[in-house]
Amino acid sequence: MAGIKDVAAEARVSVATVSRVLNDHPSVSAEARARVLAAVEALGYRPNAVARSLRTDQTHTLGLVISDVMNPYFTELARSVEEEARALGYSVIIGNADERPELQDHHVRNLLDRRIDGLLVSPTDGGSPLMLDAARSGTPMVFVDRWIPGVDVPVVRADGRGAIRDLMAHLHGLGHRRLAIIAGPAATTTGSERVEAFRAALAEYGIPLPEAYTGQGDFQAESGRRVTEGFLDLAEPPEVVFAADNLMALGALDAIRARGMRVPDDIALAAFDDIPWFVHTDPPITAIAQPTGELGRAAVRALVDRIEGRPPQSVTLPARLVVRHSCGEPPASSEPSPVTNRSHS
Amino acid sequence: MAGIKDVAAEARVSVATVSRVLNDHPSVSAEARARVLAAVEALGYRPNAVARSLRTDQTHTLGLVISDVMNPYFTELARSVEEEARALGYSVIIGNADERPELQDHHVRNLLDRRIDGLLVSPTDGGSPLMLDAARSGTPMVFVDRWIPGVDVPVVRADGRGAIRDLMAHLHGLGHRRLAIIAGPAATTTGSERVEAFRAALAEYGIPLPEAYTGQGDFQAESGRRVTEGFLDLAEPPEVVFAADNLMALGALDAIRARGMRVPDDIALAAFDDIPWFVHTDPPITAIAQPTGELGRAAVRALVDRIEGRPPQSVTLPARLVVRHSCGEPPASSEPSPVTNRSHS
DNA sequence: CTGAAAGCGCTTACAG
DNA sequence: CTGAAAGCGCTTACAG
Known part of the structure; x- marks a missing residue:
C-alpha cells in the first residue's frame, strides 16, 4: 500500500508538502498541489488514519455504548447517531452491552483504549467504577436515553x-x-x-x-x-x-x-x-x-459541542x-x- | 493520561521492559514484572491502541458493512458477528449502507483507511470499483449473506x-x-x-x-x-x-x-x-x-482464518x-x- | 533478563 | 511557498 513517501517521491516534493495539500493547508503552490493530487490519484494513495490519529491525538470517532442492539429502539437510536455523526465528520463505533454490565465495561474500556474523541452511553446499570472514572476523567461524554445520577455529564432523553x-x-x-x-x-x-x-x-x-x-x-x-x-x-x-x-x-x-x-x-x-x-x-x-431519531441527533450534537469546545446542552423531549x-x-x-x-x- | 514512559519511570525500568510485560513476553524477571504491574495499577495505565496499531500494523479490528441495520435480520447478523469476533479477540466496526451503494463505498473507504484487519461485507449492489479493488487488493475479505460473483472471496450464506x-x-x-x-x-x-x-x-x-x-x-x-x-x-x-x-x-x-x-x-x-x-x-x-447466528459466526471464523494465515472456507447453510x-x-x-x-x- | 535505539506513517512548528 | 526534523506512543530486533 502506497505511503506518503511514495506520493512525495512521485510528485517530487517533500512529505510535508504532500501532507499540506492533503490537509488543505493554504500555503502550497498551485503547481505543487496539482502534482501531489496527480500522484495521489496515480498511486491510489489513502492516508493512514491510524498514523494520523497518533500524531494529531484525534480519531474523529465517537463511541456509542448501548444497552441492547437487538432492541429496535436502540437500533434506531444507533442509526440516527451514526447519521448525524457522519454529517458532522465523525465515525461511530458501536458497543452492544446486551444489558450486561461487564460487557458494557468491556466496550467502554475498548473504546477508551482506541482513543475515541467522545463517548455516548446509555448505561445498563447505576455506574461501574470504570464508567464513573471515564465520566470524571477528561473524555467528553454524553448520556442518552438512560443516565447516571450524580455525574456531571449532559443527558439527552425523553420524558415519558x-x-x-x-x-x-x-x-x-x-x-x-x-x-x-x-x-x-x-x-x-x-x-x-x-x-x-x-x-x-x-x-x-x-x-x-x-x-x-x-x-x-x-x-x-x-x-x-x-x-x-x-x-x-x-x-x-x-x-x-x-x-x-x-x-x-x-x-x-x-x-x-x-x-x-x-x-x-x-x-x-x-x-x-x-x-x-x-x-x-x-x-x-x-x-x-419516543422521538428516537431526534434523541440520537441531539445527543451527537451535544457530544460534538463538548469535543469541539462549545458548551454542551442537556435535552429532554416529550414522548407521546x-x-x-x-x-x-x-x-x-x-x-x-x-x-x-x-x-x- | 499516563503513558508507557510514566509507567517505566514509576517501575524504574525501561519502556522496553514495560512493553514486554504488557505483551507477556517471557524474558522478564519476576521482580521487574511485579514492579511494572504495580506501576500500571497505580497509574491506571492503559496502552494506547492507536500507537500499538501503527507499530504492529494490526488493529485487531474487523469491519462489517451491512446493507441495513434496521432490518432485524442484519441486526442479528451484526450481533452474532460481534460476539464471535470478541471471542476471537477482535473488535468490530459496523458500517450501515442503508441499501445505498454510495454509503456502502463511504464505509468501505473509511474502514480501509482505519486499517482494519479484515472486512465482512454484505454487498448492496453488484460491486463498485472500490469494492472490487478492495477485494482484489490485500485486505482479507469475506462476503456474508449477499456476494459478488466473479470475485475470489469466500462466501458465507444461506441457501433458500x-x-x-x-x-x-x-x-x-x-x-x-x-x-x-x-x-x-x-x-x-x-x-x-x-x-x-x-x-x-x-x-x-x-x-x-x-x-x-x-x-x-x-x-x-x-x-x-x-x-x-x-x-x-x-x-x-x-x-x-x-x-x-x-x-x-x-x-x-x-x-x-x-x-x-x-x-x-x-x-x-x-x-x-x-x-x-x-x-x-x-x-x-x-x-x-435463516440460521442467522450461525452465518455470522461462520463468517467471522472464515475471515479470521484468512487474517491469521489459515485457508478460509466458504459456507452454505440451509434455510427452512x-x-x-x-x-x-x-x-x-x-x-x-x-x-x-x-x-x- | 535488560536497555538504547530505530521506526511505524503521519503532522507541524521552525527556519529559510 | 518549501523542506528537514522532531515527535505522537508504542514494539522489537540488536547488543550486551
Missing part, C-alpha cells in the same frame, strides 16, 4: 411522564382498575422512572400499585414472559399489563398467547417504545413513542401516547402507516 | 431453495395458483436468487411467474407497500404475495391493511427471513428462517420454512415461542 399520564387516562376511561407493570432494572433510570411515573399516574386516580403488580424485568423479552406468567398465576390477575419496553411486551404477548388468552378481551397490554410492528400485531398495540387496540376500545380514526415515514435524510 | 420449494408445496396444497413476488434489487445476489428459486419452484407445478406478478422492491418496507399496491390494482390480483425480506413484508401488510383487506382470506402473505414478531402479527406470518397462518390453513401444532430461545453465549 406526560404520555404515561395520558395512557392512564385512556385505561381508566376503559374501566380498567387493576393495573400491573413489567419494570426494567431498578438500577437504570428508565427502569425506575417508568415505574414511578406509572405509580404517580395511578395515584391521581386513587389506584394503588401493589407489590404483586410490579414485576421485575430486565428489558429483555424473556423477562417479560416470565413476569407475565407470574401475573397470570395470581389469584386476582391484573386487567392491564404495561411493559416498560417493547421487548418485554413481546415476551408478555408470548406468555398470554401460550395460555390461549386474548388481548384485550382477557387482558390488556400496553408498551413503552413504539415500533412499526405494533401496527400489525394481533391486536395492534397501544404504545408510548399512540392509542391502538390492545387495551380495549378501538381508536376513533385509523392512523397512517408509520413505515412510510422513514426518512433517509 | 429448499425452503422456497417447501413453501411452494405448502401454497399449492392450499390451492393457490396465482403467486406474486416482491423481489429485492436484481443487482444483489439475494435479490435475484430468491426470484429465480421462486420461479423454479413454480415451474415444478407448471405455474408461470408473469411479469405483472414480479414486483421490483429494494428490501425496504416502503417498496413492499408500493409493489403490493400495484398487485392489488391488477385486474386479476395474485392470491399470494411472497416478500423477499421481512421489511417488504411489513410494507405489504401496511398496503393490504390500508385497503381494508384481510390476510389470508383476501390475500395470502409469506416472507423470506423470520423474526420474533411474525408470531404475533395478525395473522402469524409464514416465513423462511416455518409455516404459520398467513397463507391459509393453520399449522397442525402450535410452535414454541422463538423468544425464549435467545442465547447469550
Whole structure:
C-alpha cells in the first residue's frame, strides 16, 4: 500500500508538502498541489488514519455504548447517531452491552483504549467504577436515553411522564382498575422512572400499585414472559399489563398467547417504545413513542459541542401516547402507516 | 493520561521492559514484572491502541458493512458477528449502507483507511470499483449473506431453495395458483436468487411467474407497500404475495391493511427471513428462517482464518420454512415461542 | 533478563 | 511557498 513517501517521491516534493495539500493547508503552490493530487490519484494513495490519529491525538470517532442492539429502539437510536455523526465528520463505533454490565465495561474500556474523541452511553446499570472514572476523567461524554445520577455529564432523553399520564387516562376511561407493570432494572433510570411515573399516574386516580403488580424485568423479552406468567398465576390477575419496553411486551404477548388468552378481551397490554410492528400485531398495540431519531441527533450534537469546545446542552423531549387496540376500545380514526415515514435524510 | 514512559519511570525500568510485560513476553524477571504491574495499577495505565496499531500494523479490528441495520435480520447478523469476533479477540466496526451503494463505498473507504484487519461485507449492489479493488487488493475479505460473483472471496450464506420449494408445496396444497413476488434489487445476489428459486419452484407445478406478478422492491418496507399496491390494482390480483425480506413484508401488510383487506382470506402473505414478531402479527406470518447466528459466526471464523494465515472456507447453510397462518390453513401444532430461545453465549 | 535505539506513517512548528 | 526534523506512543530486533 502506497505511503506518503511514495506520493512525495512521485510528485517530487517533500512529505510535508504532500501532507499540506492533503490537509488543505493554504500555503502550497498551485503547481505543487496539482502534482501531489496527480500522484495521489496515480498511486491510489489513502492516508493512514491510524498514523494520523497518533500524531494529531484525534480519531474523529465517537463511541456509542448501548444497552441492547437487538432492541429496535436502540437500533434506531444507533442509526440516527451514526447519521448525524457522519454529517458532522465523525465515525461511530458501536458497543452492544446486551444489558450486561461487564460487557458494557468491556466496550467502554475498548473504546477508551482506541482513543475515541467522545463517548455516548446509555448505561445498563447505576455506574461501574470504570464508567464513573471515564465520566470524571477528561473524555467528553454524553448520556442518552438512560443516565447516571450524580455525574456531571449532559443527558439527552425523553420524558415519558406526560404520555404515561395520558395512557392512564385512556385505561381508566376503559374501566380498567387493576393495573400491573413489567419494570426494567431498578438500577437504570428508565427502569425506575417508568415505574414511578406509572405509580404517580395511578395515584391521581386513587389506584394503588401493589407489590404483586410490579414485576421485575430486565428489558429483555424473556423477562417479560416470565413476569407475565407470574401475573397470570395470581389469584386476582391484573386487567392491564404495561411493559416498560417493547421487548418485554413481546415476551408478555408470548406468555398470554401460550395460555390461549386474548388481548384485550382477557387482558390488556400496553408498551413503552413504539415500533412499526405494533401496527400489525394481533391486536395492534397501544404504545408510548419516543422521538428516537431526534434523541440520537441531539445527543451527537451535544457530544460534538463538548469535543469541539462549545458548551454542551442537556435535552429532554416529550414522548407521546399512540392509542391502538390492545387495551380495549378501538381508536376513533385509523392512523397512517408509520413505515412510510422513514426518512433517509 | 499516563503513558508507557510514566509507567517505566514509576517501575524504574525501561519502556522496553514495560512493553514486554504488557505483551507477556517471557524474558522478564519476576521482580521487574511485579514492579511494572504495580506501576500500571497505580497509574491506571492503559496502552494506547492507536500507537500499538501503527507499530504492529494490526488493529485487531474487523469491519462489517451491512446493507441495513434496521432490518432485524442484519441486526442479528451484526450481533452474532460481534460476539464471535470478541471471542476471537477482535473488535468490530459496523458500517450501515442503508441499501445505498454510495454509503456502502463511504464505509468501505473509511474502514480501509482505519486499517482494519479484515472486512465482512454484505454487498448492496453488484460491486463498485472500490469494492472490487478492495477485494482484489490485500485486505482479507469475506462476503456474508449477499456476494459478488466473479470475485475470489469466500462466501458465507444461506441457501433458500429448499425452503422456497417447501413453501411452494405448502401454497399449492392450499390451492393457490396465482403467486406474486416482491423481489429485492436484481443487482444483489439475494435479490435475484430468491426470484429465480421462486420461479423454479413454480415451474415444478407448471405455474408461470408473469411479469405483472414480479414486483421490483429494494428490501425496504416502503417498496413492499408500493409493489403490493400495484398487485392489488391488477385486474386479476395474485392470491399470494411472497416478500423477499421481512421489511417488504411489513410494507405489504401496511398496503393490504390500508385497503381494508384481510390476510389470508383476501390475500395470502409469506416472507423470506423470520423474526420474533411474525408470531404475533395478525395473522402469524409464514416465513423462511435463516440460521442467522450461525452465518455470522461462520463468517467471522472464515475471515479470521484468512487474517491469521489459515485457508478460509466458504459456507452454505440451509434455510427452512416455518409455516404459520398467513397463507391459509393453520399449522397442525402450535410452535414454541422463538423468544425464549435467545442465547447469550 | 535488560536497555538504547530505530521506526511505524503521519503532522507541524521552525527556519529559510 | 518549501523542506528537514522532531515527535505522537508504542514494539522489537540488536547488543550486551
